[in-house]
Amino acid sequence: MVAVRLEDLVSPLRNGRPLEAGDRSALVIGGTEKIRAGDVTVFLQVVAVAAAQVRRDGRVQAQGSPAGHATLGPLEEWLEEKAGPGVIDGIAERAVLAEKYVKGERERLLTRAFMIRVIVLMTLMVRHEALFARMEVEDLDLLVVVAAG
DSSP, X not given: OEEEEGGGEEOOOTTOOOXXXXXXXXXXXXXXXXXXXXXXXXXEOOOOOOOEEEOTTOOEEESSOHHHHOOOTHHHHHHXXXXXXXXXXXXXXXXXXXXXXXXXXXXXXXXXXXXXXXXXXXXXXXXXXXXXHHHHHSOHHHHHHHHHO
């Protein structure tokens, strides 16, 4: 979690105009004063840590593809705690793509690690939907036993 005074968040655009919905840029921090009681403060959850790419007009974006920055959040933290740091990326590095699906040399639109994360989420969603379907049919006491078991 990151806390920043609202007045310290500024537009990075060279002309200084405020960001609009289509600008596709991050705000930047324009000051470093200490937060004091009563200051209007913005609390942010970190979604990616990446190298910055600054465009000619001043827009600030994360370098690389969004698929390269995607994670499973707390679920991935749990997986790394159980299986070691970088477990999904490690599996993805060792994955071999069948030649019939590879059509030349270029950076892939969706990374192997991203697709592994998608498959994990799809698997969990199917189990989640099955659990709710079971809740509609069976009574709550039986559901708790099934979910706990």
